[in-house]
Amino acid sequence: MEERPLTGISPPGRIAAPGEGIGQDELSLAARNHGLPLEALRYEVTPAGLHYVLVHYDIPDTGTGTGSDTDADTWRLTLRGHVRTPLELDLRDLRSLPSVTRRVTMECAGNGRARLSPRPVSQPWLVEAVGTADWTGVPLRTVLAEAGAAPGAVEAVFTGADHGVERGVEQDYRRSLPLPVGEDVLLAHTMNGGLLPPQHGHPLRLIVPGWYGMAHVKWLRDIELVDTPFGGYQQATAYRYKQAAEEAGEPVTRIAPRALLIPPGFPDFMSRTRVVRPGPVRLAGRAWSGYGAVVRVELSTGGDPDGGPDGGGGWVDAEVLPRGGHPYAWQGWHADWTAVPGTHTLLVRATDASGRTQPLRQPWNRGGFGNNQVQAVSVVCR
Amino acid sequence: MEERPLTGISPPGRIAAPGEGIGQDELSLAARNHGLPLEALRYEVTPAGLHYVLVHYDIPDTGTGTGSDTDADTWRLTLRGHVRTPLELDLRDLRSLPSVTRRVTMECAGNGRARLSPRPVSQPWLVEAVGTADWTGVPLRTVLAEAGAAPGAVEAVFTGADHGVERGVEQDYRRSLPLPVGEDVLLAHTMNGGLLPPQHGHPLRLIVPGWYGMAHVKWLRDIELVDTPFGGYQQATAYRYKQAAEEAGEPVTRIAPRALLIPPGFPDFMSRTRVVRPGPVRLAGRAWSGYGAVVRVELSTGGDPDGGPDGGGGWVDAEVLPRGGHPYAWQGWHADWTAVPGTHTLLVRATDASGRTQPLRQPWNRGGFGNNQVQAVSVVCR
Numbered sequence: 001m002e003e004r005p006l007t008g009i010s011p012p013g014r015i016a017a018p019g020e021g022i023g024q025d026e027l028s029l030a031a032r033n034h035g036l037p038l039e040a041l042r043y044e045v046t047p048a049g050l051h052y053v054l055v056h057y058d059i060p061d062t063g064t065g066t067g068s069d070t071d072a073d074t075w076r077l078t079l080r081g082h083v084r085t086p087l088e089l090d091l092r093d094l095r096s097l098p099s100v101t102r103r104v105t106m107e108c109a110g111n112g113r114a115r116l117s118p119r120p121v122s123q124p125w126l127v128e129a130v131g132t133a134d135w136t137g138v139p140l141r142t143v144l145a146e147a148g149a150a151p152g153a154v155e156a157v158f159t160g161a162d163h164g165v166e167r168g169v170e171q172d173y174r175r176s177l178p179l180p181v182g183e184d185v186l187l188a189h190t191m192n193g194g195l196l197p198p199q200h201g202h203p204l205r206l207i208v209p210g211w212y213g214m215a216h217v218k219w220l221r222d223i224e225l226v227d228t229p230f231g232g233y234q235q236a237t238a239y240r241y242k243q244a245a246e247e248a249g250e251p252v253t254r255i256a257p258r259a260l261l262i263p264p265g266f267p268d269f270m271s272r273t274r275v276v277r278p279g280p281v282r283l284a285g286r287a288w289s290g291y292g293a294v295v296r297v298e299l300s301t302g303g304d305p306d307g308g309p310d311g312g313g314g315w316v317d318a319e320v321l322p323r324g325g326h327p328y329a330w331q332g333w334h335a336d337w338t339a340v341p342g343t344h345t346l347l348v349r350a351t352d353a354s355g356r357t358q359p360l361r362q363p364w365n366r367g368g369f370g371n372n373q374v375q376a377v378s379v380v381c382r
Numbered sequence: 383m384e385e386r387p388l389t390g391i392s393p394p395g396r397i398a399a400p401g402e403g404i405g406q407d408e409l410s411l412a413a414r415n416h417g418l419p420l421e422a423l424r425y426e427v428t429p430a431g432l433h434y435v436l437v438h439y440d441i442p443d444t445g446t447g448t449g450s451d452t453d454a455d456t457w458r459l460t461l462r463g464h465v466r467t468p469l470e471l472d473l474r475d476l477r478s479l480p481s482v483t484r485r486v487t488m489e490c491a492g493n494g495r496a497r498l499s500p501r502p503v504s505q506p507w508l509v510e511a512v513g514t515a516d517w518t519g520v521p522l523r524t525v526l527a528e529a530g531a532a533p534g535a536v537e538a539v540f541t542g543a544d545h546g547v548e549r550g551v552e553q554d555y556r557r558s559l560p561l562p563v564g565e566d567v568l569l570a571h572t573m574n575g576g577l578l579p580p581q582h583g584h585p586l587r588l589i590v591p592g593w594y595g596m597a598h599v600k601w602l603r604d605i606e607l608v609d610t611p612f613g614g615y616q617q618a619t620a621y622r623y624k625q626a627a628e629e630a631g632e633p634v635t636r637i638a639p640r641a642l643l644i645p646p647g648f649p650d651f652m653s654r655t656r657v658v659r660p661g662p663v664r665l666a667g668r669a670w671s672g673y674g675a676v677v678r679v680e681l682s683t684g685g686d687p688d689g690g691p692d693g694g695g696g697w698v699d700a701e702v703l704p705r706g707g708h709p710y711a712w713q714g715w716h717a718d719w720t721a722v723p724g725t726h727t728l729l730v731r732a733t734d735a736s737g738r739t740q741p742l743r744q745p746w747n748r749g750g751f752g753n754n755q756v757q758a759v760s761v762v763c764r
Contacts, residue, residue: 009655009762021403027496028654031508034416039440047446049431049579057649058421064429128413165650165657197431267439268547272410273391275547380391
């Protein structure tokens, strides 16, 4: 018997009315998911509890990652479908395979959504849905080679253990990648040197360096090779760039360039406006792109994001640190500013090696994906 | 030269207008602070990244707690004021003193604020600002005995390293406790067996078991004994139960009783409505109170929080687990329910040994403190 859609609890996607405040549904998501407090941009590697978290359904009951679980005995990763040899691997199998560690900056595809006008109703990120971690695991290619792709296989479909309802349809969280997969894609069992915390996918997650977070399937339990492109909700309906609900749209993939500033000075509790003293202020932050190295970070200290094509003030170059040994991690940058009494808006903008840069006015799309409008930080100098 | 108040960036406290959605200022706080995803009530000890976090200003730059910091060399705790022997202790000193470990359930005093009508404008918690951790540290009494209270000392004032603006006035985060302090109060340097994460007060925080979170001063760097009650903002203005801004109000202290249910089944992404299958469902959760053991947890499965004095449905007793060896930690509870097709509202209510219980309709106060209205979970049975 086919179950009827759960339409009553699962309304269609919605765009907020002009001036409409954040609703209780959006707030429920904001209270359980969380962003990086921007002062935590100071850490090159984000401590686990400060890394952004977006959980679509529930965190599954797969153990705590504290070492006292029995998950190592019960967890299985299956590889099946268009493979030569179906596999069932436990965590001991995976941990015994040669592993690599990659420092990866991850960002939610919906970062910046709540700054859009009109605002797509979903997880209401402002600018903080990002983090960087050291992920250790087995290259996906190693495991796929062991299973062997059968003729006709075109994609790998990844299934996580989280389960819920989207637009009335019950489903597991599921995403695909085209074959062959990149050599940088990992099956990660370790984050920052320890077991994965529950909210980051314990005991196993996919890491797809350079891509937005939706690709990094958490609580990974199954990989299926398929001979036709995967048409599941999170691939073909959500996470598409489109203007109207009925469009097919273009898939959301790599991370657009972005720079963020560690807000200088100290904040007012409620307004979060920053206060600095007159004199020299070191401005610093991080910048990243899924399309290549960040080659330029510019700063405007007299800016207004609605003030015109140059932000209302001149742009000056910050010093950008090289990528070093971590091609998928954010890069540090800094610039010196002499604060004078008054109110200032600081703007910062990254440009990557592909020539992509950040807009002052964000082009709109219906899902609120891939936003990288320049950050604006209000500062009062006493 | 006295600095003028920063009134321009720091408006007075505000109550939202009827029907007013959550604003960008509240959302900025919701995106950087975070609650416990309710499914994480399944863990008796909350993994650090899932424990609720409320940071008033910024997380100070006091190290990452990963062991590679030099904070152990530079951090100092000073004890001064009305003491016989002023002290300056470093972390080695503190870690060398006899320590104890306490399992403590901590809740933000503002939990539930966003469910109030009208809504006080501040961090907009719904119901999830809670967590339980094992805190290890030195009893505060040990250190106070070493310094020795001078005649006339009536309170200890605790200063954290976080710095910001409240109502136009620049300040450090600061709270006091009356003398003598309880034997259960700790100077904690360890959380769940590891160093404190940055957002939980690394390298040292106060733990005041049974009290709301505002008392557990993070990034603790100074203790001053004073001979008149402390009149600072966080003690005498904020964290008071009052109906109008000009009242003195009563201080917020201990945690009112509350039970929370692990939402059963699985959720719709956006509405968070739960879906279960017909048949037996084990309902379980946690309950706690700062006034004594929880002696009763009642459940209503036909309830409506606005449906009348009994919630619109009968209440049945759940089985409450004893406190065991952890008198300051939440207690588990469970009850069996047979789900039948339809829409249900599950309500849960705790009563503690002092006779305090949870209201169906929350009495209002201007700061939105001490809320413990019964939780309502909407469930659809297919």
